[in-house]
Amino acid sequence: MPRSPQALSALCSAFLCLLLHAGLAQAGQVQAEPVTGLGQAAYLPLAIRQPDVSPTPAATIGNGNFEAGPGSGWAESSTVLGDKPGAIIKELHDTSIVAPRSGRYVAWLGGVHDDISILSQPITLPAGALRLEYAYRAYSEEPVCGADGGELALVRGETVNILGSVELCLATEREEWTVRQIDLAPYAGQTWTLRLRVTTNGSLYSHFFVDDISIVPN
Ligand SMILES: [Ca+2]
Secondary structure, eight states: OOOOHHHHHHHHHHHHHHHHHHHHHHHHHHHHHHHHHHHHHTTHHHHHHGGGSOOOOOOOOTTTTOTTOTTSSOEEEETTTBSSTTSSEEEOSOTTTOOOSSSSEEEEEEOSSSEEEEEEEEEEOOSSOEEEEEEEEEEEOOSSTTSEEEEEEEEETTEEEEEEEEEESGGGOEEEEEEEEEEOGGGTTOEEEEEEEEEEOSSSOEEEEEEEEEEEEO
16 A cells, blocks of 8 residues: 555654664764773873872981981990980080081090990981981091991891991091991892991090981982
């Protein structure tokens, strides 16, 4: 039975409508991809932000300039003066003889007979090339080197890695602040106790003053 032109037209419209909807759906899928793509792109700023995360902090020496006074950062001990805070970290009131390199405080090892003075603190060194920097003054009445002196070392358990020696005699006196640097690259990424030890015998005074101990880039 032949359909009326109206009926055909309606059928055709419905078919076109189906095609149209299918086309739109298809077009929607096509359009959906960039939307999905944009969704993924939205994560890019997160990836960009990642380098802004704080890098591993450089190793620092706690109270390296001693200006926080005794009892901060360092362990102090002296066989003669005891192991209480202040045995080694001193505020210098009379700066006419020795003025601190910074502020008012220094570490003062020696200065008494038959003594072993030790200043120490644990340090963790980050990866990378670093140096230990410190300033010192040395005074001694010893005419012959070797009687009084000591060492700067990294200590862990029974292991002692000597970084440098401290000579205390007339020939090694330093009446002005003298800055020294020691390469710490072999110890990158490791945790040690930094230890400064000065030993004196029973005659003729020797003094070793230290200030401004820090870790600096190589
Ligand atoms: Ca100081």
